[in-house]
Amino acid sequence: MSPPLLQGRLPLLTRQRMKLAQGLWLLSWMATLAGALTFTLGCFLKTELRRRAEVPQCSTALHLGLASLGINYFAGRMCQDALDAGRFPRWKTFLQPYWGVSLFFTLLMLSTVIMSYAMKGNLEWSLKIGLKNGIRFYKDTDTPGRCFQKQTIDRLQMEFQCCGNTDFKDWFEVQWISNRYLDFSSKEVKDRVKSNVDGRYLFDGVPFSCCNPSSPRPCIQDRLTNNSAHYNYEHQTEELNIYIRGCREALVNYYMGLMNTIGAAVLSIFLVQVLLLVSLRYLQTAMEAVAGQENTEIETEGYLLEKGVKETIMEYVTPVLVFLQLNQVGSEDAEAGETPAK
Numbered sequence: 001m002s003p004p005l006l007q008g009r010l011p012l013l014t015r016q017r018m019k020l021a022q023g024l025w026l027l028s029w030m031a032t033l034a035g036a037l038t039f040t041l042g043c044f045l046k047t048e049l050r051r052r053a054e055v056p057q058c059s060t061a062l063h064l065g066l067a068s069l070g071i072n073y074f075a076g077r078m079c080q081d082a083l084d085a086g087r088f089p090r091w092k093t094f095l096q097p098y099w100g101v102s103l104f105f106t107l108l109m110l111s112t113v114i115m116s117y118a119m120k121g122n123l124e125w126s127l128k129i130g131l132k133n134g135i136r137f138y139k140d141t142d143t144p145g146r147c148f149q150k151q152t153i154d155r156l157q158m159e160f161q162c163c164g165n166t167d168f169k170d171w172f173e174v175q176w177i178s179n180r181y182l183d184f185s186s187k188e189v190k191d192r193v194k195s196n197v198d199g200r201y202l203f204d205g206v207p208f209s210c211c212n213p214s215s216p217r218p219c220i221q222d223r224l225t226n227n228s229a230h231y232n233y234e235h236q237t238e239e240l241n242i243y244i245r246g247c248r249e250a251l252v253n254y255y256m257g258l259m260n261t262i263g264a265a266v267l268s269i270f271l272v273q274v275l276l277l278v279s280l281r282y283l284q285t286a287m288e289a290v291a292g293q294e295n296t297e298i299e300t301e302g303y304l305l306e307k308g309v310k311e312t313i314m315e316y317v318t319p320v321l322v323f324l325q326l327n328q329v330g331s332e333d334a335e336a337g338e339t340p341a342k
Helices: 014-050 060-081 088-118 120-136 149-160 168-173 187-194 247-288 309-338
Strands: 010-012 300-302
Touching: 014 060, 014 247, 060 088, 060 247, 088 120, 088 247, 120 149, 120 168, 120 247, 149 247
Parallel strands: none
Antiparallel strands: 010 300
């Protein structure tokens, strides 16, 4: 037997059982609403991620929201039936799988909270590769599969008020103007193409979507490092009238803000879920002691663990191990039956 502290035994009178059932019924419906909120936030995050092909997809919040809806709906029904000692026993066969599913998704909630705060590095790496390819294929408006890349990058830079991957200088390292729009009879174009080992047209300019409309000066988007090309202009000291922040930083801040919000919501549901499961376990064991008694007004004892921690774990693990062992034996027998005798 485990010590009383681990078993968590608590005597409950009828009036206390009724109050506990009523309180848990209200708490379960609050958790159900929180699950619906998590599902809604998950849908919003999924929609936002689908808009960006460079961002890894994630549906965990959707699944957790749906699981929370189902788990807490049944918890509310059980608490409602716990108000009547004659109706509660019908849940007896349902309780063991319910505890298993509930504990699994509760632990999954905790892991999701940890992942939501720990995945910044993976998100930043994915964005770095995605934005690098997006800038690289910006000019390929006639290439199937890439024809909308220019529109996507332009909208991204205007929406998030950013320019380039790390910063605006990323545009200096790629040819972002298609050859069909270059005049190869021009000496300037020929010189730039010849001066590059790969034969690309590189220059110190950025697309129009990098222009900052808040700047009082008309947008300077080409020859950004040439002071003599513009009147009263000093690129090293003057604040440029294009967006300075890189799109990777802007997107990481945006998506981490979303994930942190969802993480906080899931953490709140996790805490409520733990409180609900612990209290529901007390209510279940207290109500089971009433079953079959003529006097339902007696004092009963609610507890967390009927046996020790090790015995309780083995009670749940043993049936699973037996089931897996039987399946393995059945598979070996089937393989032996299919093997032709020599």
